[in-house]
Amino acid sequence: MSNKRIAIIGAGPAGLMAAEVLSQSSLPDTEIHVFEQKPSAARKFLMAGKTGLNISHAENFAQFIQRYDHSEWLKPWVKKWDADWIQNWMKGLGIESYVGSSGRIFPLEMKAAPLLRAWLKRLLKDGVQFHYRHQVLDLQSNRLTIQNLLDEHIFETSFDAIILACGAVSWMRLGSDGAWQQWLNSDEIDAFQPSNAGVVREWSSYMHTIFGQPLKRVDAWVEGQPKTQGDIVISHYGLESGLIYKQGRALRALQKQQQEMSLYLDLLPDQSIHQLAQKLQASKKQSMSNVWRKAGLDLAKANLVRELVDKSLWNQPELLAQRIKNLKITLTDFRPIDEAISCAGGIKQNALTAHLQLKSNPYLFCCGEMLDWDAPTGGYLLTACFATGRAAGEGVEHWLTR
Secondary structure, three states, X not given: OOOOEEEEEOOOHHHHHXXXXXXXXXXXXXXXXXXXXXXXXXXXXXXXXXXXXXXXXXXXXXXXXXXXXXXXXXXXXHHHOOHXXXXXXXXXXXXXXXXXXXXXXXXXXXXXXXXXXXXXXXXXXXXXXXXXXXXXXXXXXXXXXXXXXXXXXXXEEEOOEEEEOOOOOOOHHHOOOOHHHHHOOHHHEEEEEEEOOOEEOOOOHHHHHHOOOEEEEEEEEOOOXXXXXXXXXXXXXXEEOHHHHXXXXXXXXXXXXXXXXXXXXXXXXOOOHHHHHHHOOXXXXXXHHHHHHHHOOOHHHHHHXXXXXXXXXXXXXXXXXXXXXXXXXXXXXXXXXXXXXXXXXXXXXXXXXXXXXXXXXXOEEEXXXXXXXEOOOOHHHHHHHHHHHHHHHHHXXXXXXX
16 A cells, blocks of 8 residues: 555644544554644644633533534544543543533643643654644645745645644634635535624613623523523623523524524522512612612622613512513624634535545545534533544545555
8 A cells, every 4th residue: 555645734623633543543654744824733722721621521421412513413423532531532641630510621730731732742753744834725626735824835735635624713813714615615514603602782871880790690591492500791792601602502593593582581590480579579668779689689680670671660579570580681693703712503414424524525524613513612612623533534544445
């Protein structure tokens, strides 16, 4: 068998995992070239790990896989390379991990940088060649047109297989600019939408004093969908937090169907309507603000009620309690996609084989956030990026040994 040349475009988590699989494969004398247009690898991965790298989650797999949309598609790969596998893989790189009280898995040192350094060192030792500041300008069949951004030299070269691990279109300044979409047919890609992003609501000037303040311990849901509990931050543009991200899939579905984007909140989930109505009874000795505060409405929650509930209901305890526990917030949009932590949409499942090989171009394999799947923040995103990267690497190995 002659020597094989493999290109991987993108040095993020998915691309690095694909490189790892191929560098440890049974393919003899294989050249593995990773092209990255930025000056260094995995810049988004490093940014995510600045405040603590949530790399996966320790939870029952049946529950874990349901965090994803298109979960049945991802299931075989995420099950094969699950949270336990990731922890053992980290240990093999000399990085110990621990499970936090919320089930999130972190490196013991918390940061992403030590893990990335150890990983890149091993990849280099295994013969992977990295070409930083190299931008792929065009892709035709198995041939790449590449520009060295240092000297602006443009050259063409061909490969036996090419893995696209280019990311989606969020955080473009870190490398995910979506330029790769021009290399595929438009009907192979489901349009990208912001995910794990804030939502937009225009507030009155009355709300300005509480921008940046949290709505603590509230339930949130989209009509007909399950409730989730947590905190939400009120911002100048609308609402932001992990709790909002969890409702993103349902909100995107409304937007896609051109329906009103409405989010519902229970501001005091630990109280029944009856209990709350009792506490909201007017008192001659206390101001309304004081009555509301004692009922459990802090300043942020009280201001939100004043913003959204008609004033005629403020002195009707039963009706007010109903609204507080079923508060409708009409939203106009998501924040811009470049601000989103991740994206929904991407290369469709029906455009790819079970080996993540593009049906329209058998030299091409795809992985990571380019694919049409989505998940909540942190460990869920990384787990699927790792898993699909490894799946694409195995797909190339299968293709080249057929």
